[in-house]
Amino acid sequence: xxxxxxxxxxxxxxxxxxxxxxxxxxxxxxxxxxxxxxxxxxxxxxxxxxxxxxxxxxxxxxxxxxxxxxxxxxxxxxxxxxxxxxxxxxxxxxxxxxxxxxxxxxxxxxxxxxxxxxxxxxxxxxxxxxxxxxxxxxxxxxxxxxxxxxxxxxxxxxxxxxxxxxxxxxxxxxxxxxxxxxxxxxxxxxxxxxxxxxxxxxxxxxxxxxxxxxxxxxxxxxxxxxxxxxxxxxxxxxxxxxxxxxxxxxxxxxxxxxxxxxxxxxxxxxxxxxxxxxxxxxxxxxxxxxxxxxxxxxxxxxxxxxxxxxxxxxxxxxxxxxxxxxxxxxxxxxxxxxxxxxxxxxxxxxxxxxxxxxxxxxxxxxxxxxxxxxxxxxxxxxxxxxxxxxxxxxxxxxxxxxxxxxxxxxxxxxxxxxxxxxxxxxxxxxxxxxxxxxxxxxxxxxxxxxxxxxxxxxxxxxxxxxxxxxxxxxxxxxxxxxxxxxxxxxxxxxxxxxxxxxxxxxxxxxxxxxxxxxxxxxxxxxxxxxxxxxxxxxxxxxxxxxxxxxxxxxxxxxxxxxxxxxxxxxxxxxxxxxxxxxxxxxxxxxxxxxxxxxxxxxxxxxxxxxxxxxxxxxxxxxxxxxxxxxxxxxxxxxxxxxxxxxxxxxxxxxxxxxxxxxxxxxxxxxxxxxxxxxxxxxxxxxxxxxxxxxxxxxxxxxxxxxxxxxxxxxxxxxxxxxxxxxxxxxxxxxxxxxxxxxxxxxxxxxxx
Numbered sequence: 231x232x233x234x235x236x237x238x239x240x241x242x243x244x245x246x247x248x249x250x251x252x253x254x255x256x257x258x259x260x261x262x263x264x265x266x267x268x269x270x271x272x273x274x275x276x277x278x279x280x281x282x283x284x285x286x287x288x289x290x291x292x293x294x295x296x297x298x299x300x301x302x303x304x305x306x307x308x309x310x311x312x313x314x315x316x317x318x319x320x321x322x323x324x325x326x327x328x329x330x331x332x333x334x335x336x337x338x339x340x341x342x343x344x345x346x347x348x349x350x351x352x353x354x355x356x357x358x359x360x361x362x363x364x365x366x367x368x369x370x371x372x373x374x375x376x377x378x379x380x381x382x383x384x385x386x387x388x389x390x391x392x393x394x395x396x397x398x399x400x401x402x403x404x405x406x407x408x409x410x411x412x413x414x415x416x417x418x419x420x421x422x423x424x425x426x427x428x429x430x431x432x433x434x435x436x437x438x439x440x441x442x443x444x445x446x447x448x449x450x451x452x453x454x455x456x457x458x459x460x461x462x463x464x465x466x467x468x469x470x471x472x473x474x475x476x477x478x479x480x481x482x483x484x485x486x487x488x489x490x491x492x493x494x495x496x497x498x499x500x501x502x503x504x505x506x507x508x509x510x511x512x513x514x515x516x517x518x519x520x521x522x523x524x525x526x527x528x529x530x531x532x533x534x535x536x537x538x539x540x541x542x543x544x545x546x547x548x549x550x551x552x553x554x555x556x557x558x559x560x561x562x563x564x565x566x567x568x569x570x571x572x573x574x575x576x577x578x579x580x581x582x583x584x585x586x587x588x589x590x591x592x593x594x595x596x597x598x599x600x601x602x603x604x605x606x607x608x609x610x611x612x613x614x615x616x617x618x619x620x621x622x623x624x625x626x627x628x629x630x631x632x633x634x635x636x637x638x639x640x641x642x643x644x645x646x647x648x649x650x651x652x653x654x655x656x657x658x659x660x661x662x663x664x665x666x667x668x669x670x671x672x673x674x675x676x677x678x679x680x681x682x683x684x685x686x687x688x689x690x691x692x693x694x695x696x697x698x699x700x701x702x703x704x705x706x707x708x709x710x711x712x713x714x715x716x717x718x719x720x721x722x723x724x725x726x727x728x729x730x731x732x733x734x735x736x737x738x739x740x741x742x743x744x745x746x747x748x749x750x751x752x753x754x755x756x757x758x759x760x761x762x763x764x765x766x767x768x769x770x771x772x773x774x775x776x777x778x779x780x781x782x783x784x785x786x787x788x789x790x791x792x793x794x795x796x797x798x799x800x801x802x803x804x805x806x807x808x809x810x811x812x813x814x815x816x817x818x819x820x821x822x823x824x825x826x827x828x829x830x831x832x833x834x835x836x837x838x839x840x841x842x843x844x845x846x847x848x849x850x851x852x853x854x855x856x857x858x859x860x861x862x863x864x865x866x867x868x869x870x871x872x873x874x875x876x877x878x879x880x881x882x883x884x885x886x887x888x889x890x891x892x893x894x895x896x897x898x899x900x901x902x903x904x905x906x907x908x909x910x911x912x913x914x915x916x917x918x919x920x921x922x923x924x925x926x927x928x929x930x931x932x933x934x935x936x937x938x939x940x941x942x943x944x945x946x947x948x949x950x951x952x953x954x955x956x957x958x959x960x961x962x963x964x965x966x967x968x969x970x971x972x973x974x975x976x977x978x979x980x981x982x
Contacts, residue, residue, distance in 0.1 A: 270769075271777035277764045282511045283747070284761035285518045289525050290748035296354075296530050301325065301382050304356035304527040307332060307366060309378060313404055315397040316382070322389040326401040328408075329359065329366055329376040337375045342414035342440055342642065343405050344369040347379040347398070349423035352487035352494075354530035355380030358421055363628035365419055365445075365635050372639040372671075374417070377405055379424075383532045385484070391541050392559055395431050402431075402438040413897040415440035415572065417642050421625040422446050422585065426552060429567055429574070434559065436571040441645050443638055445577040446624040448585045449567075450553045450592025451546055452700040453690055456808075459586050460800040461497060463807040466700070470707020471543040472714040478536030479722040482731040485539040488531040488740035494621075497583055500792035508785050515770065531740065548707045550700065553593035555833045566833065568597055568607045573645050575655070577634060579616035579624055587615050592690045594652070594683070597833055601682050605650045605912065606843050608905070612645065612678060614655040615689075633657065633674055637879075640671035644882040645678075647901045649868065649908035652686070653678040653876065665948040669880040669887075677947075679876030698822060699811040701829035705820035706811075850909050855921040860895070862925040863936050865907040865918060866961040870944050872911065873954045878947035885943050922964045937965040 265272065296302040309327035316323060331337055346358040346365050359366035359378060366376050379401060405416050417440045420428030425447020432439040454462045465471065478485045495502040510521050551557045555566040578590035591613055598604050604611060614634060616624070623630055637657055638645070657674045660667060664675060735741055747754060771778055810816065814824065822829055867885075871877060895903075910918045926933050940961060944950055950958055 267771075267775050267777060270771045271775055271781075273769055274771035274775075277768060277770075278511055278514050280757075280761055280764050281514045281518075282507075284757055285510055285514060285521065286743070286747040287749065287754055287757050287761075288518075289522055289529065290744040290746075292522060292526055293529050293744045294748060294750075296526060297383075301380070302354050302530055303380055304354070304523075304530075305329075305359045305366075305378065305380075306356075306361055306364065307359050312377070312408075313401060315400070316386060318397055318400065320389075320393045320396060321386045322393045322397045323382040323385050324394060324397050324401075325380055325382070326404065327378050327380065329370070329378050331370045331376075332362065332367075335370050336373070337370055338373040339375065339409060339411050340413055341373045341375070342412045343375040343377060343409050343416045344419065344639070345377045345379060345402065345405060345416050346419045347421065347424040347428055348381075349421050349425075350381055350487075350532060350534070351423035352490035352531055353527055354383065354532055357527055357622075357626055358419065360527065360626055361628055361631070363631040365421075365625060365631065368631050368636040369417075369639045372636070374639060374642075375409065375412075377401075377416075381532065383530075385533060385535045385538065387535075389535055389538065391427070391538055395427065395434065398427070398431050399435045399438060402435070406438065414643065414646055417441045417443065417639075419443045419445065419625075420447060422448075422621070425449070426546065429570070430552070430557075430565050432570045432572060432574075433565050433567050434563060434569075436569055439570070439572045441573040441575060441642055442570065443575040443577065444590075445635075446579070446582055446585045446590070446621050447576070448546075448589040449576075450589050450596060450690075451548075451550045452696065453588035453592035453692070454586060454696075455588060455691060456804065457801070459583065459588065460804055461493070461584060462589070462700075463803060464493065465543065465548045465707065466703035466807050466811055467803055470703065470710045471540065471548050472707070472710040474540055474543045475536070475711060475714055475719065476722065478539060479719060480726055480731070480734065481533075481536070482726050482728060483536050484731075485534045485536055486531065486735060486738070486740075487533060488738065491528070491531060492740065494584060497796075499796050500789045504785070504788050504792060508788075512781070512785075515768070529744070544707070544711075548704055550704075550830070553596040554831050555597070556831060567593060568609065568833070571608060573610040573612060573648060575638060575645065576611070576613045577616075577624060577638075578613070579619045579621075581616065581618040582621040582624065584621040588690045591686055592692070594686050595690050595692055598683060599832075601652065604652055604683075605909075608650050610645075610648045610650050610653070612648070612653045612655050613681075613686075614657075632672075636672050637674055637676045641676055641879050641882070643886075643897060644877065644879055646897070647882075647904055648678060648877060649905060652681045652683070654681045654685070656876070666880050666884070666946050669883040669946055671879070671883075675879065677876045677878045694828065695812065698817060698829050699808065701822055702811045702817050702820055705822070706816075709820070846909075847913060850906065850913055851917075853906070854910050854914065854918050855924055857925050859925065859927055859932060859936055861903060861907060862922050863940060864900075864904055865911065865922060866940050866964075867943060868904065868908050869911055869915070869919065870940075870954055870957045870961060873952075873957050880946040881943050884946040919960065919964065922961075923967050926965065933965050937962060940965075 308330040310330065311325060312328050313326040315321060315325065344366070346369075348355040348358050355378075358364060361367065366378065370376050379398065402416060402418070406412075409416075415438065418428050418432070420426070420442070422445075425444030426449055428442055429444060429447075429449065432442050451462065474485070477489060510517055545551050545557055549556075552565070552567070555564055555568070557565040559565065576590050578585060578587045580587060594604075594611060616630070616634070619627060619630055625635075634655075634657070637655070656677050656679050658677075660670050660673050660675050664670065736745060745751065749755065749758075817824070871881075907918075926936075941958070944954065944958055
């Protein structure tokens with residue numbers, strides 16, 4: 231649009247009179263000829279500077295164009311509105327839309343829908359579908375109908391986090407209603423901040439949720455490693471959440487999301503204050519469009535109600551209550567992540583300095599003391615750790631979408647039926663030597679390998695002293711917030727109104743650059759025309775110009791200096807934090823007892839939960855000999871699979887194929903059957919195996935067909951060796967034993 235405007239108004243002044251633009255080419259050529267490489271570089275640098283300013287102008291115009299929209303977003307797909315939560319009984323500024331598949335992509339109504347929920351953490355919605363290769367894109371290519379949950383820039387008056395959770399539950403009810411034929415409940419993806427919101431929803435309404443994927447989502451806020459994760463110290467260094475209340479009051483009851491964005495930017499001052507602009511300036515001929523596309527999202531800030539952000543900071547960032555089941559709803563319901571009944575997939579990265587793996591996975595070690603506790607709760611938890619991708623790349627990068635998100639989407643039914651326990655998703659490249667390559671979707675083979683809580687503790691590195699320090703922050707925060715609300719808040723609220731808030735926002739570092747470089751600024755009126763003339767007369771320096779190498783060296787030295795400043799700053803602030811909140815005197819003053827084993831509550835075994843588990847154990851043991859051929863086959867497959875490195879997608883795809891050949895049972899029924907057989911083997915493996923012959927039909931042909939299905943499934947990933955081979959031989963002996971006592975099963979073989 232701005233380029234069209236530039237072409238149509240070339241040679242027209244601000245007062246619509248024609249003027250003659252000077253021809254700059256002759257002067258540039260003269261300078262280049264007279265000064266050689268220096269002149270060539272100076273001409274190139276001057277032109278790049280003008281074009282850079284014009285990119286900033288385009289960014290500003292784009293910002294205001296987005297701001298003028300009723301629902302600004304950056305979705306790369308067409309969508310239709312399904313529900314508008316602003317009309318609900320408890321209204322919130324969230325919307326549910328159905329995403330239209332792009333040309334050439336067809337979705338299957340029998341496949342479970344995917345619902346992508348974007349984070350409301352300072353930016354506008356759409357990042358989950360920002361590119362064709364995105365979470366939404368790969369899910370639709372895998373055949374899944376897709377929905378997207380976004381939001382408007384302004385919150386509804388009085389809306390709370392609990393209101394949002396209730397609205398998202400209504401969204402899921404609607405999606406389930408629209409897909410009565412789907413096998414399985416909707417898969418929900420909660421990016422970053424939306425991850426903990428989705429987890430809270432799944433804990434309070436588990437019957438609505440299929441697998442829950444939380445990429446880059448912080449769930450355990452105190453976790454981290456000294457010297458590596460400085461962002462977690464921010465609340466303590468500010469004296470707690472009173473600063474959040476102050477900023478909300480200065481915003482006249484609203485919290486500008488730009489403050490959250492600024493916290494992210496402060497993590498990398500070299501990029502924020504130099505690299506981002508330098509990269510555009512140095513590659514302005516080729517990199518401008520990509521920059522503008524990303525800035526449409528990064529610069530589009532949204533507001534939160536003061537009550538919302540205060541709840542987030544007090545309950546999560548400073549309080550860290552989600553991972554220990556301390557959050558209560560207004561009607562007295564405890565939000566306990568152990569109540570989630572669908573699989574949970576935590577995807578994080580070592581290169582993420584906003585949500586490091588410790589914060590993404592620490593909640594598992596917080597909630598569970600033993601591996602059997604995870605199984606007793608019937609939970610399936612899967613984690614995947616990338617080696618290097620940054621925070622945004624976890625849910626924006628096309629490379630990540632083509633690998634991790636594609637594998638999650640393609641194998642979501644396998645994930646849904648995995649036996650309870652802790653797993654790591656391990657992905658290996660599909661090579662020409664791979665067994666059964668036709669049973670692999672995409673370029674990667676995924677295997678879900680069993681892990682233990684010790685593996686999680688090795689990653690998280692829990693530390694009692696670290697807990698004490700952050701517990702001290704929590705109590706100091708409560709004291710300071712009480713003092714602020716008593717002494718200062720009335721004065722602050724009395725001194726602000728809508729007009730002062732608007733002016734403070736315009737003069738803030740997040741808004742002022744847009745004002746300066748936009749066409750609203752009279753000094754920018756002729757910039758578009760000047761930039762168009764530069765493009766027509768562009769004379770870039772030759773790649774071997776020595777001053778370009780000097781330019782790159784100067785840039786590297788600036789980056790090195792800023793990185794050095796960052797490292798010194800982070801180390802100094804960490805030492806201040808550790809010294810302040812690690813002080814035994816301060817901890818004693820806020821009521822922390824040094825003799826306490828842990829400064830915060832750990833969820834225990836509630837009597838009703840223990841009674842329920844004991845009842846289920848009794849039922850499972852009593853039913854070990856119940857069932858027919860289907861149960862015997864599934865029990866055999868689980869028994870063999872428990873001995874290997876994990877569950878390979880090829881085995882499940884073979885099982886799916888057998889199901890198609892025989893007309894299979896519904897996926898939820900298969901999932902329940904598999905879990906019962908799994909628990910039976912855990913409780914009493916000898917009795918469970920001994921009961922198999924009594925479950926088989928008298929028809930030797932049916933038993934032979936079932937055994938062939940077992941052999942075909944377990945060999946899908948390659949030759950069966952080691953303990954698996956021994957167990958397969960045991961099963962073969964059971965299926966080929968003498969005449970069984972039971973003469974009839976439950977009908978034909980339908981194993982998946």
